[in-house]
Amino acid sequence: MENLRIPGPTPCPEPVLQAMTKQMVNHRGSEFAEITNNVTASLKNFFQTKNDLFILTGSGTGGMEAAIVNMLSAGDKVLSVSNGVFGDRFATIATTFGADVTTLKFEQGKADDVDAVKKALDSDPKIKAVLLTHNETSTGVTNPLEQLAKVVKSYDKLLIVDCISSMGSIDVQTDKWGIDVALSGSQKGWMVPPGLAFAAVSEKAWKAHAASKMPKFYWDFAKAKKYLEKGQTPWTPAVSVFYAMNTSLKMMEAEGLQNIFARHAKLGAMTRKGVKDMGLKLLAADEKYASNTVTAVWPPAGIDPDKLRKTLREKSKVVLSGGQGALEGKIFRIGHLGMCNEKDIENALVALKSGLKDHGFAAK
Numbered sequence: 001m002e003n004l005r006i007p008g009p010t011p012c013p014e015p016v017l018q019a020m021t022k023q024m025v026n027h028r029g030s031e032f033a034e035i036t037n038n039v040t041a042s043l044k045n046f047f048q049t050k051n052d053l054f055i056l057t058g059s060g061t062g063g064m065e066a067a068i069v070n071m072l073s074a075g076d077k078v079l080s081v082s083n084g085v086f087g088d089r090f091a092t093i094a095t096t097f098g099a100d101v102t103t104l105k106f107e108q109g110k111a112d113d114v115d116a117v118k119k120a121l122d123s124d125p126k127i128k129a130v131l132l133t134h135n136e137t138s139t140g141v142t143n144p145l146e147q148l149a150k151v152v153k154s155y156d157k158l159l160i161v162d163c164i165s166s167m168g169s170i171d172v173q174t175d176k177w178g179i180d181v182a183l184s185g186s187q188k189g190w191m192v193p194p195g196l197a198f199a200a201v202s203e204k205a206w207k208a209h210a211a212s213k214m215p216k217f218y219w220d221f222a223k224a225k226k227y228l229e230k231g232q233t234p235w236t237p238a239v240s241v242f243y244a245m246n247t248s249l250k251m252m253e254a255e256g257l258q259n260i261f262a263r264h265a266k267l268g269a270m271t272r273k274g275v276k277d278m279g280l281k282l283l284a285a286d287e288k289y290a291s292n293t294v295t296a297v298w299p300p301a302g303i304d305p306d307k308l309r310k311t312l313r314e315k316s317k318v319v320l321s322g323g324q325g326a327l328e329g330k331i332f333r334i335g336h337l338g339m340c341n342e343k344d345i346e347n348a349l350v351a352l353k354s355g356l357k358d359h360g361f362a363a364k
């Protein structure tokens with residue numbers, strides 16, 4: 001079997017795959033309503049929220065688009081804080097739908113700077129909403145969300161956060177930190193195939209929804225809320241992925257939220273130590289902000305990371321991710337979220353060391 005070490009889609013436990021072989025049921029019947037209600041309630045616990053939570057059929061990016069079109073109107077001023085590909089994507093979606101987006105960008109590998117966000121909010125009182133990425137998957141950086149949220153909330157702005165590759169793996173206290181729309185996606189830390197996006201929606205977000213004029217139909221949170229009262233979704237959902245979620249969430253509940261966070265912290269530290277011990281450098285140079293779900297690594301000078309990845313896949317069945325955007329062909333990334341244990345990381349590190357040797361780099 002492959003050791004799939006990419007930051008989504010992540011490998012699925014056998015019981016989760018088995019759950020997906022179950023026959024279809026009526027998605028408007030009582031059996032499916034029970035599944036929908038169970039999955040929703042359990043997700044709320046993992047999101048640490050009492051807000052409404054909607055399960056949308058679509059990938060994470062669909063959830064991002066849903067957040068934009070449900071919260072904003074064309075011409076609304078939005079502050080987009082970005083330190084990578086996914087932060088940029090959020091800004092692009094908002095711009096596409098006509099928001100007036102100011103971007104505050106940070107260098108690749110650096111975290112969002114809390115003071116700079118404060119300054120940006122100070123300099124433009126008309127800003128209505130702030131878009132943040134909690135865990136920037138393209139660079140392996142986890143932004144200081146609690147501190148960033150504190151600043152955004154002190155200005156009473158709407159806070160929309162892409163927690164797609166952190167929720168359920170790294171601590172995100174949706175309600176306590178005042179996140180108005182928190183997003184995730186099934187194929188990241190949830191150990192489930194792609195197909196579902198999750199959005200937790202606060203009271204303040206509902207007020208923004210009432211004022212929002214951006215066009216919305218498929219993603220309309222008001223429709224989602226109305227149908228959820230009957231344990232349904234407005235449109236036919238990805239039924240099999242709901243089955244998978246229902247099984248994976250039970251496994252996650254058995255492990256426990258805090259234990260899951262601790263496991264990811266351990267795997268993150270282990271991965272970072274492993275690559276550093278080989279003499280490689282992390283993109284997240286300030287390790288305080290290094291992600292516990294994905295590690296981005298600079299290859300040694302002269303080694304093509306994509307060729308290195310090919311060697312690892314062919315020789316050792318270890319699959320790593322490449323770089324995205326400006327980092328394409330420049331870095332490689334190791335995913336360690338969802339179903340992942342120390343053996344998986346050990347195996348990946350052994351393969352990496354051997355692959356580096358094949359490419360002429362004698363790892364320490």
Ligand SMILES: *Cc1c(COP(=O)(O)O)cnc(C)c1O
Nearest residue numbers: 059060061086135137164165185
């Ligand atoms: C994976 C991911 C997304 C969404 O990607 P999809 O391919 O649409 O599921 C968005 N933001 C972050 C930070 C991600 O890691």
